[in-house]
Amino acid sequence: MTASRARAEHPHDPGTRVSGGWVVVAFAGLVGVVLAATSQAASATVVGPAEPMPSVSPRLTAAEQAELMSDILPASPALTLTDPVTDGASALSDAERQDVLAAIGRLADESDLRMFVVYIESFDGIDPVDWANASANQSGLGAEDLLLAIATADHEFGLSADSNVALTDGQLRQIDRAVASAVEDERWAPAASDAADDVRRALAGTTSPVLVVVVSVGALLLLVALGYVLWRFAVPRLGPLLAQLRDRTPASPGPTADAFAGLTLDELDERAAAALVGIDDALKTCEQELGFARSELGADATRDFELILAGAAADVREAFAVRQAVDVEPRAEAPEPAETDLDGVDADGDEVGAPVRRARLTRIIALCEAAADTLDARTRAFDDLRRLQQRTPELLADVVAREAEVSRRVAGARGLLTQLARRYPTGPLATVVGNPEQAELLLANAKEAVAAGQSALAAGQKTVAVAHARGAQNALGQAVTLLDAVDATALHLREAVGRLDKSIASLTQDVAAAKAIEGDLRVTLARAAAQASLKNVEVTREGGDPLAGLQRVAAAEAALDAALASTRDATEVKARASALLRDTLRRVDAQLRQTDVFIATRRGAVGAAARTRLAEAVRLADVARTLHPTDPTSALGEAQDASELVREAARLARQDADAVVVAAAEAEHDADGADANGPITGGMMLGGILLDPSLVRSRKRAHTARIGGGFGGGGFGGGRPAAHRKLGVVRAWWPASAR
Numbered sequence: 001m002t003a004s005r006a007r008a009e010h011p012h013d014p015g016t017r018v019s020g021g022w023v024v025v026a027f028a029g030l031v032g033v034v035l036a037a038t039s040q041a042a043s044a045t046v047v048g049p050a051e052p053m054p055s056v057s058p059r060l061t062a063a064e065q066a067e068l069m070s071d072i073l074p075a076s077p078a079l080t081l082t083d084p085v086t087d088g089a090s091a092l093s094d095a096e097r098q099d100v101l102a103a104i105g106r107l108a109d110e111s112d113l114r115m116f117v118v119y120i121e122s123f124d125g126i127d128p129v130d131w132a133n134a135s136a137n138q139s140g141l142g143a144e145d146l147l148l149a150i151a152t153a154d155h156e157f158g159l160s161a162d163s164n165v166a167l168t169d170g171q172l173r174q175i176d177r178a179v180a181s182a183v184e185d186e187r188w189a190p191a192a193s194d195a196a197d198d199v200r201r202a203l204a205g206t207t208s209p210v211l212v213v214v215v216s217v218g219a220l221l222l223l224v225a226l227g228y229v230l231w232r233f234a235v236p237r238l239g240p241l242l243a244q245l246r247d248r249t250p251a252s253p254g255p256t257a258d259a260f261a262g263l264t265l266d267e268l269d270e271r272a273a274a275a276l277v278g279i280d281d282a283l284k285t286c287e288q289e290l291g292f293a294r295s296e297l298g299a300d301a302t303r304d305f306e307l308i309l310a311g312a313a314a315d316v317r318e319a320f321a322v323r324q325a326v327d328v329e330p331r332a333e334a335p336e337p338a339e340t341d342l343d344g345v346d347a348d349g350d351e352v353g354a355p356v357r358r359a360r361l362t363r364i365i366a367l368c369e370a371a372a373d374t375l376d377a378r379t380r381a382f383d384d385l386r387r388l389q390q391r392t393p394e395l396l397a398d399v400v401a402r403e404a405e406v407s408r409r410v411a412g413a414r415g416l417l418t419q420l421a422r423r424y425p426t427g428p429l430a431t432v433v434g435n436p437e438q439a440e441l442l443l444a445n446a447k448e449a450v451a452a453g454q455s456a457l458a459a460g461q462k463t464v465a466v467a468h469a470r471g472a473q474n475a476l477g478q479a480v481t482l483l484d485a486v487d488a489t490a491l492h493l494r495e496a497v498g499r500l501d502k503s504i505a506s507l508t509q510d511v512a513a514a515k516a517i518e519g520d521l522r523v524t525l526a527r528a529a530a531q532a533s534l535k536n537v538e539v540t541r542e543g544g545d546p547l548a549g550l551q552r553v554a555a556a557e558a559a560l561d562a563a564l565a566s567t568r569d570a571t572e573v574k575a576r577a578s579a580l581l582r583d584t585l586r587r588v589d590a591q592l593r594q595t596d597v598f599i600a601t602r603r604g605a606v607g608a609a610a611r612t613r614l615a616e617a618v619r620l621a622d623v624a625r626t627l628h629p630t631d632p633t634s635a636l637g638e639a640q641d642a643s644e645l646v647r648e649a650a651r652l653a654r655q656d657a658d659a660v661v662v663a664a665a666e667a668e669h670d671a672d673g674a675d676a677n678g679p680i681t682g683g684m685m686l687g688g689i690l691l692d693p694s695l696v697r698s699r700k701r702a703h704t705a706r707i708g709g710g711f712g713g714g715g716f717g718g719g720r721p722a723a724h725r726k727l728g729v730v731r732a733w734w735p736a737s738a739r
Helices: 020-045 062-068 094-110 128-138 169-184 188-204 210-222 224-247 265-297 299-328 354-376 379-386 388-423 435-458 462-515 521-540 546-567 570-601 608-627 632-672
Strands: 085-087 114-120 145-151 156-161
Touching: 085 094, 094 114, 094 188, 114 188, 128 145, 128 156, 145 169, 145 188, 156 169, 169 188, 265 299, 265 354, 265 379, 265 462, 265 608, 299 354, 299 379, 299 608, 379 388, 388 435, 388 462, 435 462, 462 521, 462 546, 462 570, 521 546, 546 570, 546 632, 570 608, 570 632, 608 632
Parallel strands: 085 114, 114 145
Antiparallel strands: 145 156
């Protein structure tokens, strides 16, 4: 048990006699505060608090779950559990069944947890944790219930645990590894009995808070008035510290190559990509939540969390850098295998260079897990800081007020895009062309979330109301971001037109200077390329893409400057490179912002490749800034590479988003026929926000599902790693007004 001691000093005039009675009152009141604080710190080890934390995901009724999961679970529907052990695969003998029941019984006798075990033959391609969570929700399992689902033919399993279960993420991972080993060896009974025993042993060291609570209550009963007043004043200072103490768990070691020895290289690649997407989603969600907290409470209150987020972001940046190396040079630096066949594979069937690739992919997963642990360690402290359960009515009212204001901006954004489309081609507008429609859907989602949140408040369901309030706030925030992006694009294009004229004039002067130099083949070739670029830009200047024109002219000018460098003094060469670098970075920064907004507001669809290219473009732009003072020429090359990468990131992101929209539309058509009433993706789905709290993945109820804590509505946290990522084809929450 972790406790925090609060010390209070009571200064007084030395000449004043303090009565012994008041000394006793003050001291006892202080004891009451300390013991109450101690009981709160100990509550981290108590299973099933009286009021769950806001991150809890209340489950749906069986009917609601069946409707929402109809597309996710078409072949192996979720089960409604009636017995501790359900053996639908005939995996256990009578004796083995008794062994499993005995282990479950020991867990129930020595703790407040109950465990349910289900054996089936196959999940039929469904993510095991999705299946386990659906069955837990459908069966109405509570915060004190665990569900282990094992598919004997698939050799897969899913463990479903509530976010408030009295187990750390490290303990849950240890249990996962033990079950995985037994399932791999087809030891079906030990997979469950060992898991129950592992849970029981993990809880064995937990200190019961009964004595602390009894003493605390006694102290408060003696001095309820003074204790209550002091506690009211102490909470703001003690709350974050206590939350930090109870959330602090020993860091678990990251995965090693041996942990994934049973996976093929393609499977490991898929898992690493899913981990990257998930943790990137988590960072974006945390950034948005932190922005809300900063506007509500001020920068001083959120400074510690900004540092925590920065630490997690550093791990994620490194993970993306490793991913870029995997994508660009998958076989680099790999020792040649001792024996390979004619197809260039080693004895295990992996490509030449696979050991290095495998090590890199493992490193990506380890970095993602480290970032998730960093974020998860402060989840409760952040929730305590925002006090969402106490402030839910206020948050819902704020969304109502702001929704009307933001809705009025949609028509203006749509009209502005119409004007821009008349002047510019589709290229520079591609990342914002659908923003008004997406914003409109998000606002519809937000309104219905507010209504659902108000209904939950009226029913006394505080946690459900918080989830809806968070979903509404996130949806509204994304809508504002989308509309701001339209305005920013219009401004960026206007500025690009002005800069293009200056760039053309500068390049024209360089071409004229190059004509005076004869006999230098490099100068001649660079001059010819520059003249071709000028001609191309002039042809497309009216109604063309000024951003593409700027990039083309800048590249031609850089090449011509390099060819002419030997004819100029070092000061002029450096000054020209510096000026060209500043213009290039200005353009790259605008492209980075635009692409980042697109990915953040379509994160329910965008995969790892686009995010990796964007991260690498950000890294190269930072390198260019670092090099600028001392080596502007090299810095210019880094900035130009960043420009190419961010354009590729935008293309890949649009490709991912379009693919999900098309797939979702086809799924809707297949399900409902030709008269389907509108799309099933977009809004919160495309934006990576699931409104219904029971579909917002908590840290532990879906801890083996994916990093990222689900779709955005889950607050500050890192979630858990994943093997699969389902993109937007779920027929889940869609506003009635949009159908």
